[in-house]
Amino acid sequence: MSIASAIFRSREPEGGAYHIAFGATALALAATVFYVDTYTDIEGAIAVLYAITVLLAAQAITRVGLITLSCLCGFLSLVSYALTHAGETDLQAMLRLVVALAALVITTMLLVKTETARLALLSINAALRESEGRYRSIFDRTRVALWERDYSKLHAVLMGLKQQGIVDVRAHARAHPGFTERCIDLITVVASNEAGKELLGCDASATGTLKQSITTASDKFLDMLQAIMDNRRVFEDKVLIRTHGGDDKLVLLSISFPEEPLAFHRVIVSMVDITQRELALKALGEAQAELTKASKAAAVGVMSASLAHELNQPLGAIVVNAQTLLRWLDRDPPDLAAARRCAERMVRDSQRASDIIHNTRSLLARRDGSTETFDLDAFIEDTLALLEHELDRSGTKVRIEREHTPPVRAVKIELQQVLINLLTNAIQAMDEAGIENRAIIVRTESQDAGTIRLTIRDTGPGIAEAIRDKLFSPFFTTKATGMGIGLSICRATLEARGGSLTGDNHPQGGAVFSILMPVHPEVERA
Amino acid sequence: MPAVPTIAVIDDDQAIREAMDDLIMSFGYQCRLFASAEAFLTSGRETPVDCILVDVKMPGLSGIELQNELNRRGPHPPMIFVTSYEDERTRQAALSGGALAFLRKPVTIDRLMTSLETALGQQP
Numbered sequence: 001m002s003i004a005s006a007i008f009r010s011r012e013p014e015g016g017a018y019h020i021a022f023g024a025t026a027l028a029l030a031a032t033v034f035y036v037d038t039y040t041d042i043e044g045a046i047a048v049l050y051a052i053t054v055l056l057a058a059q060a061i062t063r064v065g066l067i068t069l070s071c072l073c074g075f076l077s078l079v080s081y082a083l084t085h086a087g088e089t090d091l092q093a094m095l096r097l098v099v100a101l102a103a104l105v106i107t108t109m110l111l112v113k114t115e116t117a118r119l120a121l122l123s124i125n126a127a128l129r130e131s132e133g134r135y136r137s138i139f140d141r142t143r144v145a146l147w148e149r150d151y152s153k154l155h156a157v158l159m160g161l162k163q164q165g166i167v168d169v170r171a172h173a174r175a176h177p178g179f180t181e182r183c184i185d186l187i188t189v190v191a192s193n194e195a196g197k198e199l200l201g202c203d204a205s206a207t208g209t210l211k212q213s214i215t216t217a218s219d220k221f222l223d224m225l226q227a228i229m230d231n232r233r234v235f236e237d238k239v240l241i242r243t244h245g246g247d248d249k250l251v252l253l254s255i256s257f258p259e260e261p262l263a264f265h266r267v268i269v270s271m272v273d274i275t276q277r278e279l280a281l282k283a284l285g286e287a288q289a290e291l292t293k294a295s296k297a298a299a300v301g302v303m304s305a306s307l308a309h310e311l312n313q314p315l316g317a318i319v320v321n322a323q324t325l326l327r328w329l330d331r332d333p334p335d336l337a338a339a340r341r342c343a344e345r346m347v348r349d350s351q352r353a354s355d356i357i358h359n360t361r362s363l364l365a366r367r368d369g370s371t372e373t374f375d376l377d378a379f380i381e382d383t384l385a386l387l388e389h390e391l392d393r394s395g396t397k398v399r400i401e402r403e404h405t406p407p408v409r410a411v412k413i414e415l416q417q418v419l420i421n422l423l424t425n426a427i428q429a430m431d432e433a434g435i436e437n438r439a440i441i442v443r444t445e446s447q448d449a450g451t452i453r454l455t456i457r458d459t460g461p462g463i464a465e466a467i468r469d470k471l472f473s474p475f476f477t478t479k480a481t482g483m484g485i486g487l488s489i490c491r492a493t494l495e496a497r498g499g500s501l502t503g504d505n506h507p508q509g510g511a512v513f514s515i516l517m518p519v520h521p522e523v524e525r526a
Numbered sequence: 527m528p529a530v531p532t533i534a535v536i537d538d539d540q541a542i543r544e545a546m547d548d549l550i551m552s553f554g555y556q557c558r559l560f561a562s563a564e565a566f567l568t569s570g571r572e573t574p575v576d577c578i579l580v581d582v583k584m585p586g587l588s589g590i591e592l593q594n595e596l597n598r599r600g601p602h603p604p605m606i607f608v609t610s611y612e613d614e615r616t617r618q619a620a621l622s623g624g625a626l627a628f629l630r631k632p633v634t635i636d637r638l639m640t641s642l643e644t645a646l647g648q649q650p
Contacts, residue, residue, distance in 0.1 A: 317541035319632035324549040
């Protein structure tokens, strides 16, 4: 068994009959050659035909078998020579023997080399099959929704456009209605795993499914086309897709594009359903907003009550004094000295009322916080991150235009609250006006050596002329649920640190709020 | 009954005390001013007062607590309450404790004068 397995190839797809046929033919040929070589008078390099024996047998035997067989053939040649030419020195016969043996050796060597290469190929193929199997099993069993899609036609079209000098897919799509749909049609789904079918609610390779799933996200689809055109290797984004059942789901879409254009016929697309996560985040955000609003309302309530009480005292005194004053004047003759005393008390009490209001205002703006030096760019990034959810929800894009500005020295939390307030106002203004293209441009620049200007511009309806003067007045609001203290506190906060806040309309539309901040703020003036 | 009736004004706010002082003077009465209920209680009876005009809400003893204390001690001059807050419970507490009137701040001159006259007319 072990000798047989060493000599004969195993597990050949063609099977044993094939081996036996070749082996038998080879043996028959070897026997025939030996017979002709030994027992007939045919003079010639008959032994060369042993090479054909080896060639035939090579189809069925291993390397060890080949070497064994060629040794056997060589031995037979020598036996034939010994039997036919024993004792004589026939140079021609000896040459024929040498030629035959050389042919045998060369043939065997070549065959052994071929066999070695064949075995290497076999093992590579096996490894490849194993790898494909592993990939297939991962593809099928993972909980991540996966698709193999054929992007080759789309890739070709996009590369064609690029050669024509088109670089902006979005602009091209605007100029050519139906472009997006045509591009979607160019993509075919090769395969989808179970999770993918589950996510979209049906077999994703069904016609029209892809189109339907993308309808809600044509914007992101154009981004993806741009990624292909720019030869980016990866496209990743949160995308709202529509399932077969008509539900919208938010997924994290990730596509890895191959380097080779040829490989675009099998692009892996993955989606992870993050709808629940986003809903939870949204609920959390809303709860936080509610809480902030509620605590703000509570704070304002407490403050109003104490303000009312504080103000009631001097106002009450003023009313009594005024009535008394009238009484002194009504006397005959009027008691002017007493009337004067009343009036003086009224002046004093009015002043007190005014002081209370002033103190309350500075109380609102005062925060406990120490100044620190920080980089404005990173600060803006951090603040935007806090509002990420709100920005995403409202579909507001933020552009940052930065000039190199020196680090600022300020109370971070104060400035952050001001910035959040202004950004939230911008988002809400654009929301309420139902603006199509919502964008906020945050710009930093050096006003002069000692002052930094930070502007927040939106693409909303701008500030109505009628309310421009009242914009920063306490308790003035245009919002249904607004408290009207946001902007007035923002301004007071900045002014307390030697800065300023102004609001205006941008010549190109939208409102723009400018914060001026001293690089080195004076000591607190509040 | 003295020739010029004396009214005690108890209020924690100085501006109110001064204004009331002058107003009551214009009625032809005289005033004694106290910044708290405690100050009134410790003032003794050197100068007897004919009527007490008291703020409801004060630091320390409130107007109602002062009324309770005076009621405990025995007969006392009639009390008129003034308050910034419309509070029915406090009002009921004051009136059931024997208060003559419960006036809202800022006081209107006519109501105050009527109440004072009623109070002084009740004096034995």
